[in-house]
Amino acid sequence: MTKMNMLQAINNALDTxxxxxxxxxxxxxxxxxxxxxxxxxxxxxQKYGKARCFNTPLVEQGIIGFANGLxxxxxxxVAEIQFADYIFPAFDQIVNESAKFRYRxxxxxxxxxxxxxxxxxxGIAGGLYHSQSPEAYFxxxxxxxxxxxxxxxxxxxxxxxxxxxxxxxxxxxxKRLYRAxxxxxxxxxxxxxLGEAEVTKEGTDVxxxxxxxxxxxxxxAVERAEKDGISCEVIDLRTILPWxxxxxxxxxxxxxRLVVTHEAPLTGGFAGExxxxxxxxxxxxxxSPIARVTGMDTPFPLVLEKEHLxxxxxxxxxxxxSVEF
Amino acid sequence: MTTTKSKVVYSxxxxxxxxxxxxxxxxxxxxxxxxKSAKAPxxxxxxxxxxxxxxxxxxxxxxxxxxxxxxxxxxxYMQCTGEEAAVIGSAAALDDGDxxxxxxxxxxxxxxxxxxxxxxxxxxxGNELDYGKxxxxxxxxxxxxxxxxxxxxxxATQIPQATGYAYGQKxxxxxxxTITYFGEGAASEGDFHAALNMAAxxxxxxxxxxxxxxxxISTPAAEQFAADGVAPRAYGxxxxxxxxxxxxxxxxxxxxxxxxxxxxxxxxxxLIEAMSYRLAAHSSSDDPSGxxxxxxxxVWREKDPILRMRLWLESKKWWSEDDEKQLQENMRREVxxxxxxxxxxxxxxLESLVSDVYDEVPxxxxxxxxxxxxxxxxxxxxxxxxxxxxxxxx
Numbered sequence: 001m002t003k004m005n006m007l008q009a010i011n012n013a014l015d016t017x018x019x020x021x022x023x024x025x026x027x028x029x030x031x032x033x034x035x036x037x038x039x040x041x042x043x044x045x046q047k048y049g050k051a052r053c054f055n056t057p058l059v060e061q062g063i064i065g066f067a068n069g070l071x072x073x074x075x076x077x078v079a080e081i082q083f084a085d086y087i088f089p090a091f092d093q094i095v096n097e098s099a100k101f102r103y104r105x106x107x108x109x110x111x112x113x114x115x116x117x118x119x120x121x122x123g124i125a126g127g128l129y130h131s132q133s134p135e136a137y138f139x140x141x142x143x144x145x146x147x148x149x150x151x152x153x154x155x156x157x158x159x160x161x162x163x164x165x166x167x168x169x170x171x172x173x174x175k176r177l178y179r180a181x182x183x184x185x186x187x188x189x190x191x192x193x194l195g196e197a198e199v200t201k202e203g204t205d206v207x208x209x210x211x212x213x214x215x216x217x218x219x220x221a222v223e224r225a226e227k228d229g230i231s232c233e234v235i236d237l238r239t240i241l242p243w244x245x246x247x248x249x250x251x252x253x254x255x256x257r258l259v260v261t262h263e264a265p266l267t268g269g270f271a272g273e274x275x276x277x278x279x280x281x282x283x284x285x286x287x288s289p290i291a292r293v294t295g296m297d298t299p300f301p302l303v304l305e306k307e308h309l310x311x312x313x314x315x316x317x318x319x320x321x322s323v324e325f
Numbered sequence: 326m327t328t329t330k331s332k333v334v335y336s337x338x339x340x341x342x343x344x345x346x347x348x349x350x351x352x353x354x355x356x357x358x359x360x361k362s363a364k365a366p367x368x369x370x371x372x373x374x375x376x377x378x379x380x381x382x383x384x385x386x387x388x389x390x391x392x393x394x395x396x397x398x399x400x401x402y403m404q405c406t407g408e409e410a411a412v413i414g415s416a417a418a419l420d421d422g423d424x425x426x427x428x429x430x431x432x433x434x435x436x437x438x439x440x441x442x443x444x445x446x447x448x449x450x451g452n453e454l455d456y457g458k459x460x461x462x463x464x465x466x467x468x469x470x471x472x473x474x475x476x477x478x479x480x481a482t483q484i485p486q487a488t489g490y491a492y493g494q495k496x497x498x499x500x501x502x503t504i505t506y507f508g509e510g511a512a513s514e515g516d517f518h519a520a521l522n523m524a525a526x527x528x529x530x531x532x533x534x535x536x537x538x539x540x541x542i543s544t545p546a547a548e549q550f551a552a553d554g555v556a557p558r559a560y561g562x563x564x565x566x567x568x569x570x571x572x573x574x575x576x577x578x579x580x581x582x583x584x585x586x587x588x589x590x591x592x593x594x595x596l597i598e599a600m601s602y603r604l605a606a607h608s609s610s611d612d613p614s615g616x617x618x619x620x621x622x623x624v625w626r627e628k629d630p631i632l633r634m635r636l637w638l639e640s641k642k643w644w645s646e647d648d649e650k651q652l653q654e655n656m657r658r659e660v661x662x663x664x665x666x667x668x669x670x671x672x673x674x675l676e677s678l679v680s681d682v683y684d685e686v687p688x689x690x691x692x693x694x695x696x697x698x699x700x701x702x703x704x705x706x707x708x709x710x711x712x713x714x715x716x717x718x719x
Contacts, residue, residue, distance in 0.1 A: 025496075051496060052496075054527070056523060056526075057519070057522050057523055057526055059515075059518075059519040059522070059523070061485070061515055061516055061519050062485045062488075062516070062519025062520060062522070062523050064485075065482060065484070065485025065486050065488070065489065065516055065519060065520065066485050066486070066488050066489035066492065066519075066520075066523055067489060068485075068486045068489060069426075069485065069486035069487055069488060069489025069490035069491075069492070069493070069503075070489040070490065070492060070493045071489075072474065072486065072489075072490060073424075073489070073490045073493035073494065074493065075493040075496070077489070089515070092479060092482060092516075093482060093485070093516075096477070096479045096482065097477065097479070097482050097486070100477075102681045102682075102683075102684075103460060103681045103682055104457060104460055104461055104465070104475055104477060105456070105457060105467050105474075105475035106455070106456045106457040106458040106460065106467075106475075106677075106681065107680075107681045108456055108457075108467050108468070108469040108475055109467065109469065109474060109475055110684075112684060142682045142690075143682050143683065145683075166684040167683050167684055195687065242683070242687035242688070242689055242690070243689075245688070245689060246688070
């Protein structure tokens, strides 16, 4: 075990994967000698050479097109998109190509080796284009997996799982936690399951569900609610697609109440999908309407970021409203 | 750090690139004879006949399948007519272990590699033997064993993928390259530029083969770009480039052979612009009479690449009138017989609706599938293709 922040844990996961398998390659804008603008790929070029860790030209659609080809060839590419806000030029390559490669070829070819890493989310004064949470756009695309870690231990275990998973996987990293989140991380290779949510705290009155940086916000809100005598069950969804309906439904059978929170805007956000599925599954068990605590339906603001974000006070309010309904 | 090493001038000097006029490489005249100063490439009789048979196979397959589409037996079709030399001449210059990432009009390359008429038909009719499990429209072929990547409809997406695939081949060090085909229209997509730039920067063994066939559906090349074709773009990426008469089988073969050497032996990506003409419609859904004249088509019909090669083969005494007659008859019969067989085969099983989305069917999708089967069992007459399958299982 070593104490690491999330960036170090991610760097350590990449290092582990590259050491174990020479087919693993890391590339993207500024990823080479500089180690990425956040330094997630620090020292990898120095350690594994320019052929396996390198800068690409500034062209996201090219990076992912290139990565798709590499994965189809049998390499294990880990492509970095510098900010999730800049993933959209690659939308066609991800949605029409990565996601459909296996299906359209009848499993003759696949890009299962592909992992796309991208820092996402707000809270760093990044304004419109360094703050977005685009998971819902991709969650509408069968064939992709989408994973979001909440702390360094999860980041290493989930990233290694994503790299080795036989399906193309988007790995969104909560950049607000890159240096802020610190914890003990095993030194060896370990993999946490994809497609499985984790109950991080058991409780009986209400279930609160989130992922990534929002888990810290949930913990603060829950601390406050428990002082009011409300017993909260907390779930980290971890994999957005395909998501773990069972774990969430089982929790709601028990508590009868659900609050879902994410940073992305309300309309069309993934909380809507969760709410629809859970009301189908748990209709007769629900004590109150499923609540969504999310970013507002605006582009991501700058000066009024704090007002926009679903912070612990808004989540706390939603917990109270759900219990008092 | 700037990498420009240009000389300095002290008054504004603009340049329009006119000094970069790119010549067209030709060897064979339409009468099957070589141009005066041209020398035929090293191409033995066996290989020449393999190429020619693939060209004729492609032409006959295209004619018969368009007719089948017109008879309502097939939903859709796309012909390679007029571009057989550009496609097959280039494919023949490769090693069979090299990867081909095509656009959709390159069935000739697949025929050259040995895809059987049965395999073509199974895909066209989307039956239970289709490698793609009936999921894609006709002509979206793929073959793992023949190193032919399954076709994807979105244009130009295969081009940066080819750069990536070839980068992987370079790392593996087995001396293989990738060729990717696309039209002059697709070369307007961002993916084209991304692919060429990345290939040049990373010194990737990839051959970019642009079939400049004059039209992107109805849009003529003159409305696609202002420049002198697609070839000059290679200069901007510091890439080797050659423009070839795409209806000249010998020139296409030799140019690609040389390009392959640059790619595999020197890690230099190459752009080949094959000048040709799409003699057929864009697809069975298109009608060229709305945007071009019969006279224009007639000019290009005179430049038929298959006839040109046949005349060359005859001048070498490698081919005769009888050989031609026999090949034509055999191919037509085989196409008709296999079409009947393929059409009669059952569709892929219902399970293929949900398999291969992921390596395993996720729980939520399995649940949707169970619901679908239950629904089909209630309304079997509405789903004749899958009612039998739905009887089994949950």
